[in-house]
Amino acid sequence: MSYAAPVKDMLFVMKELADLERIAALPGFEDANLDTAQAVLDEAAKFNGEVLAPLNFEGDKNPSAWRDGEVTTTPGFKDAFRQFSDGGWQGVMHPVEYEGQGLPKLIATPCIEMLNAANMSFALCPLLTDGAIEALLTAGTDAQKQLYVPKLISGEWTGTMNLTEPQAGSDLAQVRTRAEPQGDGSYKLFGTKIFITYGEHDLAKNIVHLVLARTPDAPEGVKGISLFLVPKFNVNADGSLGDRNDVQCVSIEHKLGIKASPTAVLQYGDHGGAAGYLIGEENRGLEYMFIMMNAARFAVGMQGIAVADRAYQKAVAYAKERVQSRPADGSAKQPVTIIHHPDVRRMLATMRTLTEGARSLAYVAAAHSDLARHLPDEKARASHQAIYEFLVPIVKGWSTEMSIDVASLGVQMHGGMGYIEETGAAQYYRDARILTIYEGTTAIQANDLIGRKTMRDGGATAQALLAQIDQTIAALAEREGQPFASMHRHLSAGSLSLARTIEFVVAKVKSDPNAVFAGSVPYLKLAGIVLSGWQMARALLAASDKRAEDESFYSAKIATAQFFAEHVLSMAPGIEASIVSASGDQGILALREDQF
Amino acid sequence: MSYAAPVKDMLFVMKELADLERIAALPGFEDANLDTAQAVLDEAAKFNGEVLAPLNFEGDKNPSAWRDGEVTTTPGFKDAFRQFSDGGWQGVMHPVEYEGQGLPKLIATPCIEMLNAANMSFALCPLLTDGAIEALLTAGTDAQKQLYVPKLISGEWTGTMNLTEPQAGSDLAQVRTRAEPQGDGSYKLFGTKIFITYGEHDLAKNIVHLVLARTPDAPEGVKGISLFLVPKFNVNADGSLGDRNDVQCVSIEHKLGIKASPTAVLQYGDHGGAAGYLIGEENRGLEYMFIMMNAARFAVGMQGIAVADRAYQKAVAYAKERVQSRPADGSAKQPVTIIHHPDVRRMLATMRTLTEGARSLAYVAAAHSDLARHLPDEKARASHQAIYEFLVPIVKGWSTEMSIDVASLGVQMHGGMGYIEETGAAQYYRDARILTIYEGTTAIQANDLIGRKTMRDGGATAQALLAQIDQTIAALAEREGQPFASMHRHLSAGSLSLARTIEFVVAKVKSDPNAVFAGSVPYLKLAGIVLSGWQMARALLAASDKRAEDESFYSAKIATAQFFAEHVLSMAPGIEASIVSASGDQGILALREDQF
Incomplete structure (x- = not known):
């Protein structure tokens, strides 16, 4: 393990x-x-x-x-x-x-x-x-x-994010936790927060809870939410710890996976109110929370890539060790290690290429974030920031969706042993399953991709990325050999599918929002496939240039890129068809509530 | 629940x-x-x-x-x-x-x-x-x-199937359990069997184990395997129970799911040998085992459909009850039940249409089995038997693969609550995960589909099914309206993809087995999608004819069929591309073992 x-x-x-x-x-x-x-x-x-x-x-x-x-x-x-x-x-x-x-x-x-x-x-x-x-x-x-x-x-202290309440999951407009000003600049908080990761633990001396709550005269909805800091132990001016604050962990959840991570129900203010301190200005809490949430969403995308790679490594080790059945091509008379079987090879290659594709896109996004923060030119900074923000829901949504498939293939690769908990493959399948849910479900990411990231600038950032993809396609056209031909064919088709989908989204979101949002998650997946595929195409070009320097390493990069083109990018036109279907949203919304 | x-x-x-x-x-x-x-x-x-x-x-x-x-x-x-x-x-x-x-x-x-x-x-x-x-x-x-x-x-007694041994999973040629003749027609068995479902339990008075083993002079490989009956308690001639036989359950597995079902390690013959009785002839055990395995494989396919429907029902109930967020189309100012959100509708419709499609195909297969056993005409019987046997690996492989996706969507539908074990959605996700593994993994089903079911008759049965699909396509062309147009478009494209894939399989399996077997599971999935889609097309035609009799019921069937066409069948050409790729198996087998 x-x-x-x-x-x-x-x-x-x-x-x-x-x-x-x-x-x-x-x-x-x-x-x-x-x-x-x-x-x-x-x-x-x-x-x-x-x-x-x-x-x-x-x-x-x-x-x-x-x-x-x-x-x-x-x-x-x-x-x-x-x-x-x-x-x-x-x-x-x-x-x-x-x-x-x-x-x-x-x-x-x-x-x-x-x-x-x-x-x-x-x-x-x-x-x-x-x-x-x-x-x-x-x-x-x-x-x-x-x-x-x-x-x-x-690491003396740790931090948490407190958003969710029993009635307020994805919809933060419903937050009810109250913050009452005490006249001395501090507040007292009252309410229940659920699903608080590491909301209570024994790893550090103090826990700094960042909590969404409403002041007494706050407006309704998301514009009336403020952000408060509530320490588990009150903190003296010199940084030393004071009394225990009025926040209690009343239980932790019994979960499908990530079991070592305590998911707490926190009760604020049952004994007179939890001392809290406003962060920033009143009623701007959601805005600040989105800043930390964007960072956290990117990080959750990385969790997807991480668990996928771990599952891949475990599957490879098993495939190289487990002996079972003779090869299909008759190349041996005795049973061989299962990595010699074509379907095992297909599963491993799928796990590997999905992981590498998502990793490449995420690291490129991280670089855009660095450029957005550190380039001297303001306009250049803004342009990189726009690309980074466009990519965050895709990194989060796509990397986590693919991680479930990869972890599931990891179980499959182990045959019956995969279903036995002692083997360890099942843990990744269980752990990965939270990733498309927390820090905003894939649907929430997809809504963000459509609303804030595609529509707000009229599709300009999306178009800028498509133009960059075209340059890569042009570069592929100049090379010879099957890997380039496959990648050229499938990246061309994929980017056309993505372009037409973006056109559909931009054209229809106002006039037919249900049709567009019915295709929101497929749009996110299409973007994930095409943008990851684009990075694999760039990897193919780079690896081909360097091949002689390290034949084994770079030829593996070339084969992995080709596999992505033929087995993953090839799905793009089908996804486009499911979004931009002749019938718009009628296929999805034709069924009335009572018909389900 | x-x-x-x-x-x-x-x-x-x-x-x-x-x-x-x-x-x-x-x-x-x-x-x-x-x-x-x-x-x-x-x-x-x-x-x-x-x-x-x-x-x-x-x-x-x-x-x-x-x-x-x-x-x-x-x-x-x-x-x-x-x-x-x-x-x-x-x-x-x-x-x-x-x-x-x-x-x-x-x-x-x-x-x-x-x-x-x-x-x-x-x-x-x-x-x-x-x-x-x-x-x-x-x-x-x-x-x-x-x-x-x-x-x-x-129900006085129950039965088991004992195939797997630690070194013999999918490859039964490796079975080592010994059966020594006692001269009186009975045998004594010695060996270890693993993964024996209900190999030991307290539900019935006796357990009848059917066990694969080798007699002392049996040939190597699968042609030397015989089938034995080994009762937990020896059975007297009058059917009453005698002594406890020498078969012991030494442990049961700690599994990801189906936890109530005991998965036993059985030890035969540690105390002098377990009394066993030959079933049929010596060395024909695998043949008999395949008969029960075909029945069991069909039943496991039904398990996939079953758990998918259960997950769907749970998801629908939650979607009708959980209130969260305002609708995307602005049709309400207050949060609504989540079934009103387009992406939730998409997830539910996906779960429903996959389940209905797989169910339709499985029931049709069951009818072929009945015709194969009961039609008076021998030639007609043989033809239905061939279709039934062609469909078994598809019913097993496709229904179970889709059940994992459906159960996973069921978790997703519940948001954070889906990850909490008390909710119950996670159980289906864990339970479903065994279905693509036991009674032959999806790869084993796919090998069966290629080898015994497609190749043995040179693709004749597959062609016969394609000809029947063409008739349905012709019937669709005569109808008007979007559901028919969508189904006509996607079933035509899908059946063409399946036809070309079958052509590829038949043409290449001898000359380039690795290329064909690298696409075996995608071929099975393509067949599952197209054949289920065909049944959905037939359902569409039937429902349309009867619509006036029960508007709500039949219009739901029409919408579900249209959804299958636009969201599931639409993936067929992409899968074909991944199988019949320009590069054959090179994309998959280009990576050497040491490069993984």
Whole structure:
């Protein structure tokens, strides 16, 4: 059940597709050269492989447990968290002035992938802490930043995001938690929050809850939501801990997977009110929450890639070891390891190409985020920011949807053994299943892709990406050989399908919103397939140029890209047909409620 | 967590697509008229809904438990099994002369669907008993049939299939269990069998194990395997029970799902040898096993349809109850039940249409089996048998593959609640995951589809089915309206894709087996999509003719068929492209073992 981070693959994507060299030349990233990247990734691979990966199965067998309001994490987690913190891993991409390492998101991203591949349940704690840090850096006062951020980065404390309530899932307009001003600048909070990841645990001395709530005179709906900081233990001005605050963990959930990660029900204010502090301005809470949510959504996309890679590695190991049946082509008279069977090869190649495609797109997105934050030119920054924001719902939605399929293939690859929990393949199938749900379901991502990301600029960002794809298609046309021919054929067809779908979305969303939103998730998947396929095409071009330098490595990249073209990109026209069907939404909405 | 059998939908398929009237007119089925079918289905719906469905979740929470060689099933199972047996449900399709009801497979099939939808873990016990009955009826002596079959049908005893050993999974050539002749016609068996469903339990007084083993002078490989009957308790000539036989359950597995169904490791002969009796002739065991396996494979296909329908029903109930977010088209100012959101509608329609499509194909296959057994004309029988056998791997492979997707959508439909075990949606996701593995993985089904079912007659049966599809396409062309236009377009394209794929398989399987087998599972899925789509097209025609009789029911059938065309059949050309790719198998086999 080991995990070996694919550092070489990661560096290939960073250098050849995400232009690490350019990122490293940005102002503020003077120390982030190729050597730094290599060193950080090697160190991360070592730590995650040796310390966290072995605890993953243990966390599934021996999950977090609740008793009398307190949560005990899996044996070994506490020590691992101390090592994680001491290693400075929480701070990789956070500012140096708050004790972070200030590295580009492009370097932090493979670290996040490794962390999640090694141990997704563990990784959720830092993931949420990242979100809290991001929100404080965006909207907190200087005093709040000074008081909280360094301790979150050092791992002394951890952070949470408190959005969901029993009646308010995806629809935050329904949030009812109350925040009453106390006259001294502080508030008292009252309400129930559910599904709070690491809402209670024993890994750190304090927990900094970021909580959506309403002040007494707030307007209805999402425009009346504010963001509050509620520490588990009150914090004195010097940063030392005071009394226990009035927030209690009343239970944790019994879940399908990520069992080591405690999912808490938190009760605020049952004993007079939980002391809370406004972050930023009143009624702008949703806006701040979206900042941390965008970061978290990207990170959840990385979780998909991570669990897919872990499932792939496990499947490969089994396929190379399990002996069963003679080969179909009669090339051996005795049973062979199953990796020699064509269907096993197809499953492994599918797992591999989906994972590499999603990884490539995500790392490229991370580079856009770095460019958007660090390029000197404002207009260039805005353009990269628009691309990054366009890609976030796709990275989140597509990487997680494919991760379920990949983890499922991982079970299938093991035959009957895959269904036995001791084998470990089933854990990835269970763990992956949350990823298309939390931090916004795939439908929510798809609505974001249509509404904020495609429509708001009239499709301009989408068109800009399509124009870049055309350049890649032109480059493919100049090369010879089957991999290029296959990729040219399927990327051309795929990008045409995506272009026509975007046209349909832009043209119809006002006049026939049901027709458009009925195809929202297929549109997201189509975009995921075509944009990942585009990155695989770029990888194909790069690998072909370098082939002589490292035949085995680059020929594998070429074969994996060709496989993506023929087996994944080839599905694009069918998805287009299902979105832009002759009948619009009638096929979906023709059935009345009572007919279901 | 209730289950209401869709009796009306089932009868629609039986009457309109599987020609129940013709089946009921076959010699031997004189009592199997439409009223009988309706009465049997109503009774089955009542029993399964009231007795077995409520125990399904309980079985997951409180699985079968092993202690000192004995297995205690979930509380309630024992009583339910007694009611199941008393109701005569084990015998629905078995011969009247052995106390069965002698009804057509077409009527037994919906009963099996209901049983599995209500409680898949429970249903596995009768499913394996059916297999044992089938094998005894095929190859047993009259004395064996008289001694064992009535007690298996009455539920006094149950049956198992013992194929797998630690080193022999899909590859039965590797079976090592030994059977030593004792000179008195009996044998002593020695060996270990794993993954034995209901290999030990407390539901019945005796367990009849059917075991693959080798006699001392048997040839190597699959041609040296014989089939033996090994009772848990030895059986006296008068049918009373004798001593405990030398077969021990040494453990049961800790599985991802179907937890109430005990999966046993059985040890034969640790104390001198387990008394066993040859079934049929020596060295023909695999042949007999295939007879029971074909029946079992069809039944596992039904399990897929069953769990998909159960997941669908649960998702619909939640979608009609859960209030969240305002509608995308602005038709309400307040949050609405989520069934009003287009993406929820898409998910529900997908679940529904996949389930109905697979059900239609399976019932039609069952009717072919009845015709193959009961038509007076031998040539006609052979032709229906060929179609039935062609359809079995598709019913097994496609219905189970789609069931995983449907169960996964069922989790997604519930949002965060879907991930909480108490909700119950996750159980279907876990339970369904075994279905593409046991009784032959999807790859094994696909190999069977290519080898025995497509190649052996040079593609003749496949061509015969394609010719029938053409007739349906011609009928669609004569109708007006969008549902017909959509179905005509996508069924035409789909059947062309299937035809070209079959052509490719037939042409290349000898010269380039790796290329063909690399596309085996996609070929099976393509066949599943096109053949189910064909049945949906026939349902569309029938429903359109009857629409005025029951507007709500038939218009739902029309909309569901149109949805299948636009969202499922539309994927067929993409799958064809992935099979018949320009590069043959190079995309898949280009990666060497060391490159994975």
